[in-house]
Amino acid sequence: MANPAIYCADCGTECEQVTGREAGARDPDLIDAQVWACSLCPEAWAPCAADGAAIGLPAGPDTRNARAVLRERQVERLIGEALRQTPNGRAIAEERVASFLAHELRLPIAEAAVDRLDIEWCRRAWLALKGAAYADVVRHAQTYRPRKAA
Numbered sequence: 245m246a247n248p249a250i251y252c253a254d255c256g257t258e259c260e261q262v263t264g265r266e267a268g269a270r271d272p273d274l275i276d277a278q279v280w281a282c283s284l285c286p287e288a289w290a291p292c293a294a295d296g297a298a299i300g301l302p303a304g305p306d307t308r309n310a311r312a313v314l315r316e317r318q319v320e321r322l323i324g325e326a327l328r329q330t331p332n333g334r335a336i337a338e339e340r341v342a343s344f345l346a347h348e349l350r351l352p353i354a355e356a357a358v359d360r361l362d363i364e365w366c367r368r369a370w371l372a373l374k375g376a377a378y379a380d381v382v383r384h385a386q387t388y389r390p391r392k393a394a
């Protein structure tokens with residue numbers, strides 16, 4: 245079965261698989277790899293998973309930079325707080341921060357993944373996380389526990 249269509253986070257154009265070189269990627273690991281790229285936006289791409297799916301949504305340098313800054317300064321700040329208390333707790337901290345962010349943005353958790361956000365959602369995510377402490381994330385996790393099948 246073909247993968248579902250992938251759309252550029254910046255302009256909404258349907259993307260196609262090309263090599264990293266064709267997409268303008270400079271990362272040596274990506275130059276010869278397949279990426280999903282927008283045919284309209286310059287240097288707008290997303291890495292391609294082994295099964296052919298896009299990892300996140302293709303986006304140009306400004307959006308990719310905004311996502312990286314959001315991840316480093318806010319997401320990793322909260323995870324770092326968690327790790328000071330529980331050094332082995334990265335997986336659960338990542339899951340909790342992702343769930344907290346999705347709730348704050350009122351997006352389904354899959355759409356709130358940082359590598360799917362466009363630049364406007366990056367700004368909203370920044371504002372949502374800016375004043376938050378990991379204690380807020382934990383409180384959210386305790387209040388909105390996902391329902392488990394019995």
Ligand SMILES: [Zn+2]
Nearest residue numbers: 252255282285
């Ligand atoms: Zn585009």
